[in-house]
Amino acid sequence: MTLRQEDLRAALGSIPAVAIDGPWLRAVDARLLLPGPSGSPEGSTPRPLWGGGARVHGARYTPKGSFDTLYLASDLETLGAGQQVSPSKDPFTVVHVRGRLTHALDLRDPAVRDALATTREELAATWRFEPSPPTHRLAAAAHGSKRFCSLVAPSARGRGFVLAVFTERLGLFPPSFLESVDGAGVLASRLP
Secondary structure, three states: OOOOHHHHHHHHHHOOOEEEEOOEEEEEEHHHHOOOOOOOOOOOOOOOOOOHHHHHHOEOOEOOOOOOEEEEEOOHHHHOHHHHOOOOOOOEEEEEEEEEEEEEEEOOOHHHHHHOOOOHHHHHOOOOOOOOOHHHHHHHHHHHHOOOOEEEEEOOOOOOEEEEEEHHHHHHOOOOEEEEOOOOOOOOOEEO
C-alpha cells in the first residue's frame, strides 16, 4: 500500500459502500464460548458474536488494542475448518450467522483495490510479524472514516471471502445486523 494515511482517508471518502447479505460462518474456540469470553463474569452466557478477541490479540484487519472486529467467512474452505482440526489444537465450534451489512468496503472489487493502491496479494500476505502491515493501516482508516461497518476481502486461503465487521458500527447503519443461528437458543446472539 503506497498511499499515505491522509491519502488513504481521502480515497476511502470517494469509494461507495455496498450492501452484503449472509449467511456466513464463524469459527470460535470452544473454550471461549462457555462460560463466555475471557473476562466475562462467572455464569455469563456464550457470546459467539463477540469481536473483542481480535482487538486483544490482533488479526489481519485489526491492529492489536484497537477496535472490536468480528471475523466471518463465506464458506468452510475460507473458514479453514480443515486446517483447524488437529489433535494438537483446541476444539472449535462453527457458528452459522445470518445478517445484512449495509455499508461494507468491498475489497474484492479490483477498482476499489486500485483506488486504495493495494492488491489481492498484499491483502493476503503474512501480517503477524510486520510492525504496521498494510491491512492494519487500511482497516484503521476505514474504521476511522465512520463510513463503513465492515470490510469484505478475498480470502487468503480459499476461493471465497472474509468479512471483518466493526461491531460497534453496526448500530450506525440500520438495518445492518448479525445473528447467530441456533434453534436451541444456546448460542443465540444478535448485534446490534
